[in-house]
Amino acid sequence: xxxxxxxxxxxxxxxxxxxxxxxxxxxxxxxxxxxxxxxxxxxxxxxxxxxxxxxxxxxxxxxxxxxxxxxxxxxxxxxxxxxxxxxxxxxxxxxxxxxxxxxxxxxxxxxxxxxxxx
Amino acid sequence: xxxxxxxxxxxxxxxxxxxxxxxxxxxxxxxxxxxxxxxxxxxxxxxxxxxxxxxxxxxxxxxxxxxxxxxxxxxxxxxxxxxxxxxxxxxxxxxxxxxxxxxxxxxxxxxxx
Numbered sequence: 561x562x563x564x565x566x567x568x569x570x571x572x573x574x575x576x577x578x579x580x581x582x583x584x585x586x587x588x589x590x591x592x593x594x595x596x597x598x599x600x601x602x603x604x605x606x607x608x609x610x611x612x613x614x615x616x617x618x619x620x621x622x623x624x625x626x627x628x629x630x631x632x633x634x635x636x637x638x639x640x641x642x643x644x645x646x647x648x649x650x651x652x653x654x655x656x657x658x659x660x661x662x663x664x665x666x667x668x669x670x671x672x673x674x675x676x677x678x
Numbered sequence: 679x680x681x682x683x684x685x686x687x688x689x690x691x692x693x694x695x696x697x698x699x700x701x702x703x704x705x706x707x708x709x710x711x712x713x714x715x716x717x718x719x720x721x722x723x724x725x726x727x728x729x730x731x732x733x734x735x736x737x738x739x740x741x742x743x744x745x746x747x748x749x750x751x752x753x754x755x756x757x758x759x760x761x762x763x764x765x766x767x768x769x770x771x772x773x774x775x776x777x778x779x780x781x782x783x784x785x786x787x788x789x790x791x
Contacts, residue, residue: 591777602684602767602781603722610776618778619679650721654777666712667779669721 563587566651566670572678573638573645581636581673583651590654592634593667596620597648606649609634638675649673680705682770684782692790697758699785701768702750708770711751712779713742716765725766726753758789 564585573579583592591610595603605618609628623642628634634653638645652667681704691697701711709730714722728735728742728751735742739758744751755762765786769779 593777593779595781600784602783603779604781605778608776608778616776665777666724666727667777668724671721 564653564668564670566673571673571675574678576640578637578639581649583634583670584632585653593652594636595650646676680708680770680780682780682782684768684785686785688786690788691758695758697755697787699753699766701782703770707772709773710771712769713753714767760789760791763787763789
């Protein structure tokens with residue numbers, strides 16, 4: 561979707577280096593998510609944030625960190641503690657819950673960042 | 679926590695045939711079930727979704743059915759076309775879990791002309 565921008569498209573990490581992946585959305589979405597996708601596998605949740613200045617760990621948070629200082633931005637840092645960072649990283653956002661129907665809304669994804677080790 | 683199993687992992691059909699992909703989930707509190715299509719190297723795109731108060735939903739050649747009692751849901755694609763070839767993911771979420779989606783492992787669909 562055009563409203564979610566991930567950058568860079570490709571990223572290379574050196575040994576012992578931290579790298580940060582950018583995710584920006586102009587959809588006025590409250591909740592944002594980071595997923596990791598390995599070849600031939602499904603998406604696994606790293607971190608998510610339902611509101612500014614708040615975030616929660618997903619299923620595979622070790623070796624990653626996030627911040628949510630602005631509604632529009634949810635950057636992901638892959639730290640040197642993440643020993644196997646090579647993967648396709650996808651950011652997603654979701655519109656505010658439809659309070660009238662109390663139902664979840666679909667997630668909209670960015671184009672992804674492909675991270676590799678040098 | 680929630681666990682979603684998806685089958686088959688690969689599916690090959692002839693153009694014009696139907697394709698069915700099945701998913702089961704473990705958490706009876708899950709009430710939202712989207713399906714995504716992902717072409718190689720691209721973002722997942724939502725193709726259809728269903729909520730637990732509905733048993734079936736259709737959109738042209740695509741339909742999804744939900745059996746809450748058995749905790750499984752299925753994607754049906756009729757009159758398949760080569761451009762339907764992609765990886766399809768099912769997912770499940772609980773209304774009270776902040777929109778967290780738990781994804782199945784994916785099904786690689788190949789439609790042969």
